[in-house]
Amino acid sequence: MSSAFTKEQDDDNPREDLPDRPLSPHRNLVTPEGLQQIDDAMTHLLAALEKATAAGDNHAIALAQRDLRYWRARRASAEIVPRITDHSHVRFGHRVVVALANGERRTFRLVGEDEADPAKGLLPYVAPLAQALMGKSVGDAVEVSHQSAEIEEIS
Structure with missing residues (x-):
């Protein structure tokens, strides 16, 4: 192999150049x-x-x-x-309880991307479901998991 394609080391310690983690736009x-x-x-x-x-x-x-x-x-x-104390409409940081058409209730909180943990109901505010919830009020309809749902509570 040509020496043009090898990487010279300054010392005997191997180095690892890891690519940076991507940053959200x-x-x-x-x-x-x-x-x-x-x-x-x-x-x-x-x-x-x-x-x-x-x-x-x-x-x-x-x-x-x-x-x-x-x-x-x-x-x-x-x-x-x-914290936004006005709970008339869903906004960033709010916890939202929705009732699915089958009677099941689900709770979500709209948070930052790094805080998100969907298994715990923490949705990144840029997720499609979070975007669908934003600006809605109690009684408004929204689609959750391909089911019709109604917003029951905003806190």
């Missing part, structure tokens, strides 16, 4: 809890980086550095949305 809206989650992630990653550095674990160092770059960018772009 959407506004980085966060709840106060979401901002705390970002801060907690950064604290955890700084400790992991320190531990990996002490152990000389280049792969763990690369992972921690990549994830720290991501969370620092997310922290820098975070737009904190204070």
Whole structure:
């Protein structure tokens, strides 16, 4: 192989260049809890980086550095949305209870992308269902899981 296609190392330690985690093109809206989650992630990653550095674990160092770059960018772009006390319409941060046509009730909370956990009912505000709920009021119809549903409560 030609030497033009090899990567020279400065020393005997192999390095890992991991690609950055992709950043969303959407506004980085966060709840106060979401901002705390970002801060907690950064604290955890700084400790992991320190531990990996002490152990000389280049792969763990690369992972921690990549994830720290991501969370620092997310922290820098975070737009904190204070709690909205007007519950007349669904907005960012609100918890919404819907009743499906089959009688089942589901609860969702509209949160930032990094806070999202659909299994726990935490929907990123950019998700189609969250967008369908935005601006609606109690009694309004919406489609949830390909079923007709009615908004019962906004809190």
